[in-house]
Amino acid sequence: MSLLEVEDVVVQFGGVTAVDHASFVAEAGRITGLIGPNGAGKTTCFNVITGLQRPNQGKVRFEGRAITRLPVHRRSRRGICRTFQRLEAFGSLTVRDNVRVARDIHRGVVGLVRPASADVDGLLERVGIAEYAAERADSIPTGVARLLELARCLAAEPKLLLLDEPSSGLDESETDAFGELLAELAAEGRGILMVEHDMDLVMSVCDDIHVLDFGRVIASGSPTEVRADPAVQKAYLGYSDEPADPAHAADHTHADLPAVELTQEIRLEGAHR
Amino acid sequence: MSSILSFTILGLFTGAAYAIAASGLVLTYTTTRVFNIAHGAFGMVMAFTFWDFSQRQHMPTWLALVLVLGVVAPGTGWLVQRFVTRGLGEGPVSVSLVVTVGLFVGLIGVAQYIWPPAPRTVPPFLADEGLQIGGTYVTAHQIITIALSAVVAAALYVLLNRTRIGTAMRASVDNPMLLRLFGGKPDLVASLSWAIGISLAALAGILLTPVIGLSYYDLTLLVINAYAAAMLGRLKSLPLTFVGAMGLGILQSFAVAYLPSEGNLAGLRAVVPALFLFVVIVAMPQAQLRIGQVKGIVSAPLPTLPKSLGWGGGLLAGVAALTVTMGDADLLLVGTAATYAMVMLSLVLLTGYGGHVSLAQFTFAGVGALAYAKLDEPNLVGLFLAAGIAAAVGALVALPVLRLTGLYLALSTLAFGVLMDKMVFQADFAFGYNGTLRAQRLSVLGREFSSTGGYVLVMTVFFVLMALALLLLRRGVLGRVLIAMRDSPAACGTLGLDMRWFRVGLFGLSAGMAGLAGGLFAGLRGTIGAADFQLFNSLPLLLLAVVCGVTSMTGAALGGVGLMLLPVLQSSRPELAGLVFAVLGFGAVALGRDPNGLANLVFGLGRRLDRRFGDRVRAAVPVLPLPRPRVEDDSATAVPLADPLSGVLIVPETDPPAGHRAADDPTSAQQKEVPAHVAP
Numbered sequence: 001m002s003l004l005e006v007e008d009v010v011v012q013f014g015g016v017t018a019v020d021h022a023s024f025v026a027e028a029g030r031i032t033g034l035i036g037p038n039g040a041g042k043t044t045c046f047n048v049i050t051g052l053q054r055p056n057q058g059k060v061r062f063e064g065r066a067i068t069r070l071p072v073h074r075r076s077r078r079g080i081c082r083t084f085q086r087l088e089a090f091g092s093l094t095v096r097d098n099v100r101v102a103r104d105i106h107r108g109v110v111g112l113v114r115p116a117s118a119d120v121d122g123l124l125e126r127v128g129i130a131e132y133a134a135e136r137a138d139s140i141p142t143g144v145a146r147l148l149e150l151a152r153c154l155a156a157e158p159k160l161l162l163l164d165e166p167s168s169g170l171d172e173s174e175t176d177a178f179g180e181l182l183a184e185l186a187a188e189g190r191g192i193l194m195v196e197h198d199m200d201l202v203m204s205v206c207d208d209i210h211v212l213d214f215g216r217v218i219a220s221g222s223p224t225e226v227r228a229d230p231a232v233q234k235a236y237l238g239y240s241d242e243p244a245d246p247a248h249a250a251d252h253t254h255a256d257l258p259a260v261e262l263t264q265e266i267r268l269e270g271a272h273r
Numbered sequence: 274m275s276s277i278l279s280f281t282i283l284g285l286f287t288g289a290a291y292a293i294a295a296s297g298l299v300l301t302y303t304t305t306r307v308f309n310i311a312h313g314a315f316g317m318v319m320a321f322t323f324w325d326f327s328q329r330q331h332m333p334t335w336l337a338l339v340l341v342l343g344v345v346a347p348g349t350g351w352l353v354q355r356f357v358t359r360g361l362g363e364g365p366v367s368v369s370l371v372v373t374v375g376l377f378v379g380l381i382g383v384a385q386y387i388w389p390p391a392p393r394t395v396p397p398f399l400a401d402e403g404l405q406i407g408g409t410y411v412t413a414h415q416i417i418t419i420a421l422s423a424v425v426a427a428a429l430y431v432l433l434n435r436t437r438i439g440t441a442m443r444a445s446v447d448n449p450m451l452l453r454l455f456g457g458k459p460d461l462v463a464s465l466s467w468a469i470g471i472s473l474a475a476l477a478g479i480l481l482t483p484v485i486g487l488s489y490y491d492l493t494l495l496v497i498n499a500y501a502a503a504m505l506g507r508l509k510s511l512p513l514t515f516v517g518a519m520g521l522g523i524l525q526s527f528a529v530a531y532l533p534s535e536g537n538l539a540g541l542r543a544v545v546p547a548l549f550l551f552v553v554i555v556a557m558p559q560a561q562l563r564i565g566q567v568k569g570i571v572s573a574p575l576p577t578l579p580k581s582l583g584w585g586g587g588l589l590a591g592v593a594a595l596t597v598t599m600g601d602a603d604l605l606l607v608g609t610a611a612t613y614a615m616v617m618l619s620l621v622l623l624t625g626y627g628g629h630v631s632l633a634q635f636t637f638a639g640v641g642a643l644a645y646a647k648l649d650e651p652n653l654v655g656l657f658l659a660a661g662i663a664a665a666v667g668a669l670v671a672l673p674v675l676r677l678t679g680l681y682l683a684l685s686t687l688a689f690g691v692l693m694d695k696m697v698f699q700a701d702f703a704f705g706y707n708g709t710l711r712a713q714r715l716s717v718l719g720r721e722f723s724s725t726g727g728y729v730l731v732m733t734v735f736f737v738l739m740a741l742a743l744l745l746l747r748r749g750v751l752g753r754v755l756i757a758m759r760d761s762p763a764a765c766g767t768l769g770l771d772m773r774w775f776r777v778g779l780f781g782l783s784a785g786m787a788g789l790a791g792g793l794f795a796g797l798r799g800t801i802g803a804a805d806f807q808l809f810n811s812l813p814l815l816l817l818a819v820v821c822g823v824t825s826m827t828g829a830a831l832g833g834v835g836l837m838l839l840p841v842l843q844s845s846r847p848e849l850a851g852l853v854f855a856v857l858g859f860g861a862v863a864l865g866r867d868p869n870g871l872a873n874l875v876f877g878l879g880r881r882l883d884r885r886f887g888d889r890v891r892a893a894v895p896v897l898p899l900p901r902p903r904v905e906d907d908s909a910t911a912v913p914l915a916d917p918l919s920g921v922l923i924v925p926e927t928d929p930p931a932g933h934r935a936a937d938d939p940t941s942a943q944q945k946e947v948p949a950h951v952a953p
Contacts, residue, residue: 014443050767076769088764090757101757104750105770149764156768 001064003028003191004049004080004160009058011044011215018044019055020215026160026193026208031186033202033223034195036212037235042195043085045212046162049193050082051075062160079159083149083166085195091138095148098137099123102155120155127151128177143169147178160191167198179205203227211235279409280530281523286415288522289422290480292515294495295502296429297473302508304442304466305354306362307369308680310632311376313496315471316478317489318380319346321388323479324395324487334398341479342472350471354464357862364866365759366679370630371819371865374812379858381489385851397483418480425473426515433511442466490809497691498525500684501550507557521549540696547691554685555673581744581826585737588830592733596726604725606837608797611732612638614833615790617818618739618826623783624815625824625868626747628759629776630683633690634787634814637663639806640693641788642795643703643710651713651721656792663788668781678762682776690808698803709802712795725797732793739786740826755779813839813854816861822872831872 002025011019019041026032034042047053049060051072060068067075090098099120124130127147132140137148146166153161167175175198182205186192196202202209202223209226211219213235219226226232298312309315319341326337357376361369397414404411433439441462477499478492485491498521505517528542576584595607616638623629631637644659645651670689674682699706714721714728722728746752758765758772765772795801817836822828839857843850864870 015440052763052767071771072763072766073769073771076767080767081769082767084764088761090760090764092756092760093753097753098757101753102768104754105757105765105768152764152768 002026003063004193005059005061006045006049007059007061009045009048009055009060011041011048011053012056017215019048021058022212022215022217023058024210024217024220026191028159028191029186029189030207031182031192031194031205033206033209034193034212035197035199035202035209036218039214040212041215042212043164044215046082046164046193046195049075049162050080076156076158079157080162081153081156081158081160082162083146083153083164085164087142087145087149089137089145089148089152091136093137094134095129095137095140095144096120096124096133098148099151099155102152106156123151123154126154127181128174141169143171143174146170154185158190160193161185163192163194163196165195165197167196167201175201276530278407280526282406282409282411282415284523284526285519286418286522287481287484287525288519289419290477291495291498291502291522292422292518293425293473293480294477294499295506295514295518296425296511297470297477298496298499299503299506299508299511299514300429300442300466300473301350301470302503305358305463307358307373308366308508309358309376309470310370310373310496311380312470312474312499313478313493314377314380315346315349316474316495317492318384319349319471319475320395320478320482320487320492321384323475324393324482325388328393328395338479341475346472346475347468350467350469351464353471354467358467359460359463365628366683367624367628367630368866368868370632370680370683371815372862374632375816375858375861375865377493377858378812378816379855379862381493382851382854382856382858384489386855387851389848389851393487395479395482395487414480414483421476421480422515422518425476426511429511438462438465494691497550497687498546500687501546501553504550504553504557504684517553521546524549540699543695544692547688547695551673551685551688551692554677554681554688557674557677557681575744575747578744581741584826585741589730589733589737592730596730599726601725604729605797606841608725608729608732609794610833610837611729611736612790612794612797612833613814613836614830615732615736615739615793616787616814617821617823617829617832617836618736618743619783619786619790620815620818620823621826621829622743622746622786623779624818625828626743626752626755626759627776627779627783629679629779630686630815631780631783631811632683632687632815633693633808633811634783635806635811636686636690636693636808637667637784637787638791638794639698639803640666640784641791642712642801642806643698643791644788645792645795646710646712646801649713651796652716653718656715656789659792660785660789663791664781664785667784667788668777670784671777671780682780687808690811694803694808698806704801704803707802709800710795711800712798714796714799715793728797732797735789735793736830739789740829743826813857816857819868820857820861820864820870822868822870824868824870825872825876827875828870828872831875 004026005023006025007023009019009022010017022041022045024032024034034045036042044053048055048058051067051070051074055068058068059066062075062078062080065078067078067080070078090101093101103120121130121133124133127150129140129144129147129151132144132148137145140148146169150161150163150166167178170178179201182192182194186207194202194206206223209219209221209223210217211226211229211232213231218231218235219229221229294312294316298309301312302308322345323337323341326332326340327334332340353376358369358372361372397412398417399413402413404413404416431439433443438461441458442465477495481492481495485495499518502518502521503514505520506513525542525545528545532542534542592607592611596604599607616634619637620631620634623631623634641659641663644662645655648655648658650658670686671682674685677685698704704710714723715731716722717731722731747755754765754770754775758770758775762772791806794805798805814832814836817832817839818829821832821835839853843853867873
């Protein structure tokens with residue numbers, strides 16, 4: 001039994017099929033990558049798993065039990081927590097209070113009368129953003145905000161972490177440190193499902209990878225297997241006779257869709273105006 | 274039998290007009306995510322414009338119709354989308370609600386200003402024509418209306434299903450972001466749908482005018498019927514919207530025909546649409562949490578406890594000074610302002626902290642006043658009991674819509690307001706039709722405050738205590754969770770928070786605060802009636818609360834004074850009555866995006882005065898202290914101060930350097946605060 005099982009999920013927006021009979025799993029104690037070009041349906045899959053989007057068809061199982069019809073907060077109580085691609089930090093609270101609120105919420109009624117404090121700073125320390133603790137969350141850089149969302153999730157003590165493009169906004173050395181942190185978190189027994197565009201990071205930290213294209217899972221397997229898959233090369237590069245060079249492939253991924261990336265960045269900027 | 278037929282035809286006629294209005298509402302909402310509360314108000318203004326063209330300027334009917342429906346209405350829709358509502362759909366629902374309520378009030382003001390009250394009639398189309406169907410005479414106007422609704426339905430179907438732009442419109446219903454990715458033009462889609470939407474509102478208004486008359490309020494409030502119909506289609510499905518509209522029209526027509534016109538059920542006929550709306554909202558499926566909103570609202574700086582106490586004390590001292598210098602008539606106005614300010618405090622909790630909008634806050638105050646008068650226990654027990662009853666009613670309103678969020682909650686308060694206005698407050702067991710109730714002044718611990726001055730002082734004490742309690746709440750765990758819920762419901766949900774009960778509690782608490790204010794108000798006035806708590810008054814209340822600052826206690830105090838002054842201003846210059854509304858409405862449109870409002874100017878005043886004159890004053894009076902550099906607030910919720918001069922969201926980089934952020938000098942700020950109360 002896998003920690004998370006997504007089974008035959010279909011999501012349609014009007015005439016567009018965003019997720020097309022997708023099935024994949026994520027295991028406890030392992031890092032699973034969910035990759036694919038923009039618009040492939042990765043974030044929509046996250047929304048289906050966390051309950052923010054109802055699928056037109058299909059099932060989601062967590063620890064063997066169906067959660068497809070559970071409301072968002074009940075899934076979280078079972079042990080699923082996520083970060084967001086378009087940031088959802090509590091902008092008018094400080095970084096520390098963002099995590100503190102998560103702690104309070106997680107502890108339920110007891111937490112509401114007995115405020116949490118000590119371990120909050122520990123979490124900030126752990127993801128490496130302690131120096132921003134007193135700043136308002138809508139004034140910190142994007143990369144820091146992503147780490148804040150991770151810290152906030154950890155405050156809810158999840159069994160499964162869903163990370164939506166966690167490394168965008170981080171520089172190279174920060175990304176390396178982040179990779180190590182992920183490995184640590186997984187080693188402690190958590191399952192991690194990650195949507196990520198940084199192929200170097202994906203290839204180095206992920207144990208399993210699922211590739212989505214136009215809402216369909218076109219390949220699943222270890223990084224080496226996925227790298228060699230002709231369908232993946234086609235989806236990423238537009239043609240399949242390119243030598244199977246992952247570093248090269250990563251370059252193309254970014255160069256391929258500049259306009260879309262740009263739109264998202266602008267919208268993120270807008271959110272921080 | 275013939276009476277059933279004739280009432281059915283009458284119902285189909287009004288239903289057809291509702292359908293036309295409702296489809297415009299659905300179109301604008303689905304494509305831009307802005308729910309246009311002012312939809313009916315636009316229809317009203319356009320109906321007046323049509324009257325102006327066809328009756329006052331004697332244009333031929335066809336020309337006036339073409340001008341209004343083809344030029345004025347779509348032009349207005351385009352302009353409004355371009356300059357007022359653009360981008361609102363991606364922000365919090367509370368902002369788009371406030372802005373469109375601003376349009377609502379502003380348009381009524383404009384109409385009253387341009388077309389002062391006078392009897393006006395618009396003849397029906399082809400007035401002398403008609404058909405005999407069985408024993409029933411059907412006018413040509415009715416047939417035209419029903420036929421036009423079919424034409425509108427067909428045209429919308431063709432537009433949405435057979436044209437490129439229509440496909441883009443349908444796509445943006447689900448996901449505007451996706452539309453952008455696939456190369457659509459959301460801006461064009463948005464402008465076009467607003468142009469069409471306002472045209473449809475205009476058409477519905479013009480068609481209904483010969484039947485319900487050219488009235489500012491009746492036509493504007495018709496929008497409730499349109500909401501109700503549109504809700505049946507979940508604000509998405511046009512066919513269901515048409516079904517809803519026709520059903521509602523017939524239901525209403527039958528209610529007029531067959532429900533008793535006397536007794537306690539008499540009010541039922543008038544509230545059929547509101548009941549319909551309420552039932553449909555309750556039956557709505559679970560709302561999905563939205564993600565990707567713009568958030569992080571610059572909150573008003575949270576004052577420290579000594580500072581809040583200082584302000585509170587200053588306010589009390591100011592009012593005490595007023596009580597010895599003013600006559601009873603003026604003191605009544607001060608007491609009224611205190612009432613309004615307390616109701617606005619309840620909005621600070623609900624809207625400023627919680628991000629929810631109530632369109633009927635005065636109704637809750639009315640419940641409190643009614644309970645206070647009926648209990649006839651003019652002491653603290655009676656007062657708190659009255660507040661508790663109002664709180665329970667507030668929770669009851671939120672309870673059926675537990676699963677729903679923002680917009681639906683706001684609309685259910687509107688439906689609730691209509692119900693109370695027309696059915697409960699005017700019933701014999703309440704205030705009675707055009708009647709009043711007597712209420713005693715409050716006594717505290719056996720001491721009765723019979724003088725108006727003393728009573729006003731007691732009210733001010735209540736205001737200060739409520740404000741302090743709110744600040745305490747805001748600093749605590751609950752306050753943090755409230756802010757988190759406002760900033761990102763999606764994140765709260767994925768962190769495991771069940772927001773439903775929080776929302777009910779929030780609504781109840783806020784209604785209780787308004788109820789307390791209502792109870793005190795009843796004691797102040799001695800006699801109260803349904804007219805004191807009309808639904809329509811809740812809208813200027815909401816607008817002034819936002820304009821003055823719905824995130825701070827200062828904003829509530831300013832707003833209370835402002836709202837008290839509105840009728841004073843209007844009765845002293847009746848010719849400007851409409852203009853006052855227009856200024857208020859469009860002011861809210863301009864300021865609605867910044868919840869801190871004018872109060873922020875007050876907060877910044879001390880700082881700016883100091884920057885400007887501080888050095889000179891200190892040179893002359895050397896004992897004055899230097900401005901303190903901003904101390905890191907002990908509560909971790911301390912936020913960088915907002916720059917009062919720029920409206921929206923500010924990142925610290927643009928803040929003045931720390932030295933200039935010096936804590937406001939409480940005394941100078943107080944001096945600015947007090948004269949506002951002296952104004953009348």
